[in-house]
Amino acid sequence: MAIRVAGALESKPKKGFVDPIESLGRTMLRARVLEDKLGNLYRAGRIVGGVYLGKGQEALSGAGGLALRKGDIFAPLIRDMAGRLGFGEPMVDAVRAYLGSRLGPMKGRDGNIHRGDLSIGILPMISHLGAMVAAVAGGLMAKRMKGEKGRVGLTCAGDGATSTGSFHEGLNLAAVEKLPLVVVVADNGYAYSTSSEKQFACEDLVDRAKGYGLEGHGVDGTDPMACWKVLHHAVERARGGAGPQLVVGKLLRLCGHGEHDDGLYVEKKMRSSARGKDCVSVMEEEAKAKGRMQDWRNWKEHAVSEVEAAVRQVLEEPVPDPFEEDWCATLTAGTCEASQVS
Amino acid sequence: MCHVDGGNLRGVTSLVSVTYLDAIRSAQERALREDPRVFLYGQDIGRFGGAFKATKNLAEKFPGRVMDSPISEDAMVGMAVGAAMEGMRPIVEMQFADFSTVGLNQMLNHAATTYWRTGKPCPMVLRLPSGGTPGSGPFHSQSMEAIYCHYPGIVVMTPATVEDAYTMLLEAIEMADPVVFCEHKLLYYHLKSEALPESAVPAFRARVVRAGRDITCVTYSAMVHEAVVAAEELAEEGYEVEVVDLRTVKPLDTDTILASVARTGRLLAVGESWPWGGASAEVVARVASEGFELLDAPPKRLNAKDTPIPYHPNLWAAHRPTAVRIAAGLREVLRY
Numbered sequence: 001m002a003i004r005v006a007g008a009l010e011s012k013p014k015k016g017f018v019d020p021i022e023s024l025g026r027t028m029l030r031a032r033v034l035e036d037k038l039g040n041l042y043r044a045g046r047i048v049g050g051v052y053l054g055k056g057q058e059a060l061s062g063a064g065g066l067a068l069r070k071g072d073i074f075a076p077l078i079r080d081m082a083g084r085l086g087f088g089e090p091m092v093d094a095v096r097a098y099l100g101s102r103l104g105p106m107k108g109r110d111g112n113i114h115r116g117d118l119s120i121g122i123l124p125m126i127s128h129l130g131a132m133v134a135a136v137a138g139g140l141m142a143k144r145m146k147g148e149k150g151r152v153g154l155t156c157a158g159d160g161a162t163s164t165g166s167f168h169e170g171l172n173l174a175a176v177e178k179l180p181l182v183v184v185v186a187d188n189g190y191a192y193s194t195s196s197e198k199q200f201a202c203e204d205l206v207d208r209a210k211g212y213g214l215e216g217h218g219v220d221g222t223d224p225m226a227c228w229k230v231l232h233h234a235v236e237r238a239r240g241g242a243g244p245q246l247v248v249g250k251l252l253r254l255c256g257h258g259e260h261d262d263g264l265y266v267e268k269k270m271r272s273s274a275r276g277k278d279c280v281s282v283m284e285e286e287a288k289a290k291g292r293m294q295d296w297r298n299w300k301e302h303a304v305s306e307v308e309a310a311v312r313q314v315l316e317e318p319v320p321d322p323f324e325e326d327w328c329a330t331l332t333a334g335t336c337e338a339s340q341v342s
Numbered sequence: 343m344c345h346v347d348g349g350n351l352r353g354v355t356s357l358v359s360v361t362y363l364d365a366i367r368s369a370q371e372r373a374l375r376e377d378p379r380v381f382l383y384g385q386d387i388g389r390f391g392g393a394f395k396a397t398k399n400l401a402e403k404f405p406g407r408v409m410d411s412p413i414s415e416d417a418m419v420g421m422a423v424g425a426a427m428e429g430m431r432p433i434v435e436m437q438f439a440d441f442s443t444v445g446l447n448q449m450l451n452h453a454a455t456t457y458w459r460t461g462k463p464c465p466m467v468l469r470l471p472s473g474g475t476p477g478s479g480p481f482h483s484q485s486m487e488a489i490y491c492h493y494p495g496i497v498v499m500t501p502a503t504v505e506d507a508y509t510m511l512l513e514a515i516e517m518a519d520p521v522v523f524c525e526h527k528l529l530y531y532h533l534k535s536e537a538l539p540e541s542a543v544p545a546f547r548a549r550v551v552r553a554g555r556d557i558t559c560v561t562y563s564a565m566v567h568e569a570v571v572a573a574e575e576l577a578e579e580g581y582e583v584e585v586v587d588l589r590t591v592k593p594l595d596t597d598t599i600l601a602s603v604a605r606t607g608r609l610l611a612v613g614e615s616w617p618w619g620g621a622s623a624e625v626v627a628r629v630a631s632e633g634f635e636l637l638d639a640p641p642k643r644l645n646a647k648d649t650p651i652p653y654h655p656n657l658w659a660a661h662r663p664t665a666v667r668i669a670a671g672l673r674e675v676l677r678y
Contacts, residue, residue, distance in 0.1 A: 126451050134416065166416045
């Protein structure tokens with residue numbers, strides 16, 4: 001797939017051409033509308049546990065998910081609704097995970113952002129930050145051993161995750177093995193409430209790429225077209241054999257850490273700075289400038305009906321039943337301890 | 343359950359004797375030969391053959407499938423989790439069980455939760471060179487089974503014999519669940535058998551090593567051999583000690599333990615690891631709650647002292663249970 005960016009869009013679409021305004025724009029809208037709905041369901045008491053949203057991070061996340069192909073590995077983190085939808089996670093499964101539907105990929109045994117579907121290449125994240133880097137590296141080593149060529153793995157992290165030993169170990173392992181891995185860091189200035197100055201001391205996280213022997217790419221995370229371009233470039237570099245890629249997008253999360261958090265610790269001047277721009281509004285302006293406002297409105301309308309339909313469907317679905325649950329944490333016959341210990 | 347024929351171990355069966363370490367190396371060699379999904383990953387395990395030589399010559403025989411890792415226990419286990427999710431059967435060697443603490447998160451929170459959370463298996467083996475040897479000190483002597491047993495989703499094996507080291511490792515590799523394979527370093531070179539086994543004890547069943555009518559001594563790994571010596575000592579005093587080797591500590595074969603206690607009425611559970619929690623505590627708890635009426639004396643347990651594992655042989659010998667201490671413990675329960 002050729003990488004086409006803004007400027008080439010007025011020309012008649014050619015075969016194989018993907019229009020980033022439509023592809024990324026629609027993905028961002030679907031994520032935003034869905035997350036607005038999830039926030040409302042949380043406030044209405046319909047979702048137990050946390051709700052962690054990716055508002056303001058849709059461009060970077062969505063561009064990453066869309067740059068991948070079927071057969072690749074995607075390991076999202078907590079603010080990657082757009083990336084998940086872009087990669088191909090069914091919206092209904094996202095809703096199922098939040099509402100604990102028994103028909104969802106986690107069957108109510110795990111919820112919210114800890115969902116995944118190994119059958120389509122989405123690894124279910126564990127909460128321990130940085131842990132997914134090595135897991136994606138392992139998946140890529142497995143593909144290499146199996147002789148599967150041309151696969152890429154992409155995982156997402158925040159600025160906070162870059163402080164973990166796990167992140168370092170995973171990145172170093174991937175670099176040593178020259179794996180086709182893309183690590184996307186959404187540097188949103190805060191890890192929960194802790195600002196970057198207490199998280200890392202280097203000027204820019206992308207500078208770390210050199211130390212690991214990786215190719216590094218910095219991008220303005222509020223600029224969807226730039227995210228599209230950089231993520232596609234990084235993914236194609238990895239796919240082409242250039243080894244692991246580190247992409248660092250600077251942006252701001254436009255919500256709390258979770259919906260329980262008002263995020264008031266984010267400094268006002270940060271909110272009003274260029275970093276605090278809403279990437280969805282930026283994309284809307286982009287659509288407007290290209291004469292696509294009617295399309296944009298249609299996409300949004302479509303997203304609203306899709307979300308309403310998904311929520312309506314899942315609210316009718318069965319929830320887990322503790323009496324019917326299989327309380328065995330292992331699969332091998334004769335290994336179930338639950339039946340032995342009362 | 344694997345069927346062990348030992349017939350395709352050219353060059354091994356012709357040896358005069360097979361050590362516990364040979365058995366582990368041979369099991370890995372056989373798995374590599376028979377299953378293309380199997381690969382080995384660990385520090386210095388490639389051309390160097392591993393710190394204990396458990397992978398000697400395997401890198402040459404199986405190019406690209408016996409790989410040196412960076413010193414990154416977290417990433418090593420995390421890598422195996424990702425590879426297992428992709429359908430491979432990774433075997434990760436920790437250089438020493440003690441260092442697996444650095445990779446605990448990936449094993450306990452990632453590997454062990456995958457099946458429960460997703461319904462998809464995470465088949466991998468984490469090999470832990472475990473237990474004390476003279477002069478090894480606090481960070482090269484630990485027995486880690488209790489920590490791994492505490493978390494759901496993992497099978498924990500603690501083979502005590504050459505035969506079990508071979509057959510159980512093959513079973514572990516075939517299993518759909520993550521397995522922690524605790525190999526005892528003290529047994530690596532000293533424990534010998536005439537040949538590799540041609541049959542295996544059924545999986546997850548404990549084994550009565552020595553039958554007896556007066557007291558049951560439940561133990562596992564290297565302590566089995568100490569318990570047998572203690573039993574011989576007590577036999578001279580007229581007591582018949584039944585020694586039960588758990589083989590696999592999780593799942594725990596409660597049935598075999600209770601059947602033994604039903605015969606003897608007395609229990610001493612022995613473990614080389616620390617006393618707080620753990621396999622010996624679990625054995626005592628289950629016998630106390632499920633076999634209370636079978637007991638003629640309070641069930642006891644014997645473990646290492648609750649300090650870091652000492653360096654000097656004089657201290658080390660007093661720190662862990664030995665045949666002498668086990669014999670004393672047995673007498674105490676018998677005297678009640």
